[in-house]
Amino acid sequence: MTWAWPVLLVLGLALADPVSRRLAAAEWPHRDPVGALLLWQAVGLAGGLALLGAGVTAALAPLGDGLWDAAHAVLDGRLGELDAWRWVVLAVTVLVAARLLGVLAVVGLRTLRARRKHRDLLDVLATPWPAAPGALVLDYPVPVAYCLPGPRSRVVVSRGALTTLAETELSAVLAHEHAHLRERHDLVVLPFVAWGATVHGVPGLTAAQRAVATLIEMRADDVAAAEVGDEALARALRAVGSGAEDAAHTAFTAATEQRLARVRHRPQPLPFLARVAVRLVAVLLIAVPTALLL
Known part of the structure; x- marks a missing residue:
């Protein structure tokens, strides 16, 4: 275990910033959003395992090679063999892990509470859409559509969207929002929000959160395009985006422009072997710190 913790530390630091920044700036994820999202989940999980595992393995190194040996040593009452600095490292690691889990729990509870209030408000203000069970x-003149995830999920479209969008464009909007709900994209983003709130000022973590948010929109766009075609989806994106622009008195966001350009000039999917390689890398990223820990 004496050599494992430096490797874990280097791996964790690399995934937290330079790897995350370069992956966020890469163009190939737009050609394979599903694979890129799987890789991002692996980066987040492997980075957490590596950083926290580095602290644990450094602290417990005198107790054996691997966490199994260390666990047996703890049960045998050998914690007294640890030096003072190792106790400090262990305490810091436990505090960081507790903060991460605490932030994740707080963010999750706040989100659930906000969604519950939002659902209650929608039950009062909105009316069912007979054409889409x-x-x-929502009686609002600007074209808007969004979904509210959870056990009692909702898809909401504004009156402005119904009067502005054609039937195929409305189908695109519904398919997009249902993709978010079905694939639980809200949970995909949550770990990166927790990491960003736990460790401040790391550019890679900020870039990761933005990249994942953009990729889930691209994934939902792909589902909608498969149902109604790129042209109808592009019209829907522009109509809903223009409505949001008028309401907020701001220009298109960079992410919306990027999505619209991608729909209009559809990039070629990654070759089959490249897609397989992305998924293998994701598996390896999780396997390496796990193996080093055990």
Whole structure:
């Protein structure tokens, strides 16, 4: 275990910033959003395992090679063999892990509470849309559509969207929002929000959160395009985006422009072997720190 913790530390630091920044700036994820999202999840999980594992393995190194040996040593009452600095490292690691889990719990609870209030408000203000079971119509003149995830999920479209969008464009909007709900994209983003709130000022973590948020939109766009085609999706994106622009008195966000350009000039999917390689790398990223820890 004496050599494992430096490797874990270097791996964790590399994944937290330079790797995350370069992956966020890469163009190939736009050609394979599903694979890129899987890789991002692996980066986040492997980075957490590596950084926290480095602290644990450094602290418990005198107790054996691997966490199994260390666990047996703890049960045998050998914690007294640890030096003072190792106790400090262990305490810091436990505090960081506790903060990360605490932030994750707080963010999750706040999100659930906000969604519950939002659902209650929609039940009062919105009306069911007969043409789309489970969808609600909000009496608002600007074209807007969004989903509210959870056990009692909602898809909401504004009255402005119904009067502005054609039937195929509305189908694109519904397919996009249902993809978010079905694939639980809200949970995909949550770990990166927790990491960003736990460790401040790391450019790689900020870039990761933005990149994942953009990729889930691209993934939902792909689902919608498969159902209604790129042209109808592009019209829907522009109509809903223009409505949001008028409402907020701001220009398109960079992410929306990027999505619209991608839909209009559809990039070639990654070759089959490249897609397989991305998924293998994701598995290896998780396997390496796990093996070093055990």
